[in-house]
Amino acid sequence: MTFEPVLLTAKTRIGADLNQWLSEHGGLGLKNALKDPDSIINIIENSDLRGMGGAGFPTYRKWKAVADQINEEKYILCNGNEDEPGTFKDRYLLKETPHQIIEGALIAAIATNANHVYLYINPHQADAIESMSKAVEQWIKNPLFTEIESYLKRPLELKIVKSSGRYIGGEETAVISTVEGGFPFPRQKPPYPFESGVHGMPTLINNVETFATVTHILKNGAKWYNELGIGNASGTKLFSLSGDVLKPGLYELPMGTTLRELVFNYGGGMLSSSPFKAVFTGGPSNTLLTNEDLDVCMDFDSLKAKGSSLGTGAMIVISEGTSIVRKVAEYVDFFAAGSCGQCTSCKTGTYQLSRLLRRIDTGSGLQTDLHALESLCTLLPRSGRCALIDGAATVVSSSLQQFKEEYQGQLID
Template structure:
């Protein structure tokens, strides 16, 4: 499944939960450099242009700087492995197959912000990932490798694995904090941000699994090395979860900036059954649809944004001609409706109503009034929730209405 310039999926580091094999393959060198010059960690990530791989693409160094600048005392690092959105399956692979690079990245984060507790927050449905991480954490704890980390951090360092709530909204960072504090994972409005008031009301740095997995390699090989892995103005590599109507679905690590057409037709083997390409849900089913006119787009955060969509998690759900866009959107909006936590009535009721209308249209029972009602909901619902769930649901509905209006005018196609 590894592609060109593979780093995270390099077969040489795919050593499961064996710490000795990880270190013999060069693991630990990034942490050693971080311990030698902790003041260089954040500047190196800034020079590398590492961004958050959980969806937002926010510069990693900014998050780390904010947490590092908080007053000394107990701080937390949380690896967010909740991964629950349809079409996304990269983090579970990293946690299950290469847990030590994730742990090393999290420990480098702990050194950078002087945190004493590192928590690996993992979806409970990913039982193999939880088992692998618990075994790997035990190896690190028993190895004595944490002693030098503790010396630099200035406090005891504890690693733990915490199953998440398993809910889709449980991956939103304020919901992560509330769950780890023993409450229901209701997202809340910010500020305060987790770096200000997180787990146990202490400064907390939350990063996606893939983001942390990149960190050891950047510290080991340098910022220039990482930047040069990308294409054009993009930096590093990206894990793409490719699924849908392609001949060879799977997880591909490719240079950031690889073209959409190359991902689908070269690495993915082209369209299933020889059908024509119709559209792709980018970054999971909560973004604007890309169509055949976008096949030339480089897959990096800025280029995809220039097409009014988002790279998101790197999930690419490919749809062929002959597949109903309305039916697919109906499935995804039902997922969002089921995932709503219910604390924001416009979100809970709005996603339910959109799912109901989409189901009517997709099954040939819709009317022009249903289509108009759907369009009206897309106008009044954005921004009405405490997290991005309702906005994501609206985005994909509105995009499908604008891009494939004929499917709504002729329901059931």
């Protein structure tokens, strides 16, 4: 299926030719960064830009932590692993708008005094890799690149690194392991990447959309970005809308747009006029929102107040008549298959969650299976080195909280 984006700020507009990008006011953010390098992190802080890969961590704090390190070697990693069901924003940006991503990563290199910029891309996204490879070749030959090296006072490495293609490969410490040539096993923190990342050097890891946004902030200013949002929210967000809607697609909308607007205005409403039932927010590793939550503002703070999360901005819509138990079982199967096996609690925990869900979904579940599910949702969170097991437990727990009667209705006793 082809998704046509709704464009708001040009975050998703310019194609693969660098000259075209520069002729249409690309490069201005980078030039502003070179004019006043010391102001970059302050601009990012004032913009209230947060990480667009899921966690929503303030971007400037990561950048400042790396900038404060005195090491000669530093790394910038642009995380484009994107492998979660319902999320398709990064692959679109990588394929269609490579230069704004690279420009944002180069601005980060100037801000942190980093001399290695790696574009970490899922190998299953062949079109994205082809587009980014051509863009990298163009940037390396451009005078702006030489100007950055002059500022850094040493050569700048810009290259593509293919991820393992596994879901777990997008976890930030697993990214580091892969870049170093190892298996994508997540690592314990601390130390954090800003202290000890690639080859033990300070490392900044941000999502594709985050770097794409940086480019426009440095071009237009923090105040401009603040004013794009609704209410107290800043900027825009790319929403991957899928599921039981008439117009699934990629929508760039003001941060703070309501769920109702996304589903019924931009998404065209529900398929076959079926009633809205629920939405998996931020992808399948998050909580479910129901009809009562349609007027929630989709920004980091508003969703956090609801006990949910914006995550990657993926919104998977479910209509009445669709089994929540079956959908949750499908997503937990994905997590079980994606576990790297390093943590016993994750490998066995996701397997047990999957097994219990399948028993209930197929009509062979007992009341004891439901109790076991509830117990696992209490025991498993924070038991692994990364958030995979937390995500699996969260979606099961949320579905039990919101649709307990649906589970009960499928038990045989």
